[in-house]
Amino acid sequence: MKVILISRKHGGSRSLELGRWSRALLSLCCLGLPLGMVALGYFVGQESQARDLRDNSLDSLQDELATQSTELEDLRLEAERKLQAMTLSLAELQARMTRLDALGEHLTAMADLQDGEFDFSQPPAVGGPLAADFSVEYLAPDLTGELEHFAERLTEREQQLEILESLLTHRKLDEEAWVSGRPVEKGWVSSGFGVRADPFSGKRSAHYGIDYAGKAGSNVIAVAGGVVTFSGNDRNGYGMMVEVSHGDGLVTRYAHNQSNLVEPGDLVRKGQPIALMGSSGRATGPHVHFEVYKHGRPVDPSSYVRRTRR
Template identity: 75%
Template sequence: MKVIVINRKHGGSRSFELGRWSRALLSLCCLGLPLGMVAAGYVAGLESEAQALRGESVDAMADELAQQSQELEAIRDEAEQKLQALTLSLAELQARMTRLDALGEHLTAMAELEDGEFDFSQPPALGGPLAGEFEVDYSSLDLTGELESFSRRLSDREQQLAILESLLNNRRLEDEAWLSGRPIEKGWVSSHYGKRNDPFTGQPAFHHGIDFAGKEGSGVLAVAGGVVTWVGERAGYGHMVEISHGDGLVSRYGHNKQNLVAPGDVVRKGETIALMGSSGRSTGAHVHFEVYKHGRSVDPSSYVRRTRR
């Protein structure tokens, strides 16, 4: 292959003869340059696309992290609310347990149980050998279910204790209405029930009660709980108090210095209802004690000798 080079300035020309290798090199340069440019452009495009993809991936990861952060915050808020609810539930259960302990101590005192037999101020004593080695999976514990179960047990305990208290109160009411003991704290029997010589006439007469002599102004006590049905002066009795105890039983307390109750009052066993005196047909400070059963006078001695249930 021959190449002619023309010089415009001098008007001359020169020719070169290209051999086979020269022609090959020239062809390679002429073809390789465009191909190289195309290849460089392709590589640059790939790099740009890779950078764009990396940017999109980073943005997607940032969005996902932000969403996960929001979800984590929501979970944390929900857990906080549940924890507060559990705390309130535990506080309520603790208050109920405190009331149950107080009720248990009250019932123990009412039942007059021996010291140490029941102690509601201490947790129950528990124990026993470990039945094999095991691990507790705390992740599987249902705290809400445990609280509900604990609440049900407390409700059952409250109901049983309420029934026990009702039974004890009924028993106490029966004890209150049980006529027994003397109508005075200190003193002696100065006259029995039945026939005797009248202290004013000296003639035989029937005495419908028992006279308990003592110090003037000392307390006159109700021998049983009941309702006051009469307060005032009555012929022969002086200042008198009458109490109805139910089941047809009525007790009377005469010759009082001063009555301390009024009609309609509910009195308890052993309550002071009057002060001992010598009002009415009396020779000295004493209380005239009578018991009526279904409207008929009966000997109070059997009731005086009774003991508490």
């Protein structure tokens, strides 16, 4: 192959004889260059597409991450809110506990229990149902444990207070049934228990009660709580009489009443008016004939009238 090169300046020409290798080089230049350009373009395009793809997936990843972190924040806030709520309820439990303790100590003092029977720093020696379950799995274990512990202590206190209450109630009932004091609000002893001259016959006779004289129509009161076992007119000289049974073998009688205020079977309380003073039956004037029976035998009421609580 021969290539002729013409110079514009001088109009002269030169010819070049191209060998086999030169030809190959020239064709490579003429064909290879555009092909290379096309290939390069293709690769560049590919590259930018890949970059786009990468960018896109990165964007979505970032979006996802943002969503997740929002959710995480929500969860954290929710957990914080619940924790706050639990902390509040724990504080409330503690306040209740303190109040129960104070009440317990007060009641213990009131009941004169100083032998450590109700030591509020110790759990009571009684069984009972388990404390209510606190189902808060998502909480820190120590807070959950703390709550359970408090629930248990509350249950213990409640049991102690229940026992204490029933004890006090029984003691109160005891006190109610404790025969003591006078059967009148106002009045004086006009005749004592024992042998005396009968006010009607003048003969020596036994007087199985105490007479309290007073104003007709004034209140005759029960000396202790109990059940009315008789209320009516007794034909053996008692006149209008009320009989009250106090349990433990103790019975009291209130005789010569103007009228009775209670019916058999009535529950009466200590100090409750049960009749109005009168002079029914064998009586010379308004008074109440007061008798105390212990296991069916009349006893001197004065010891009961005078006696004080244990």
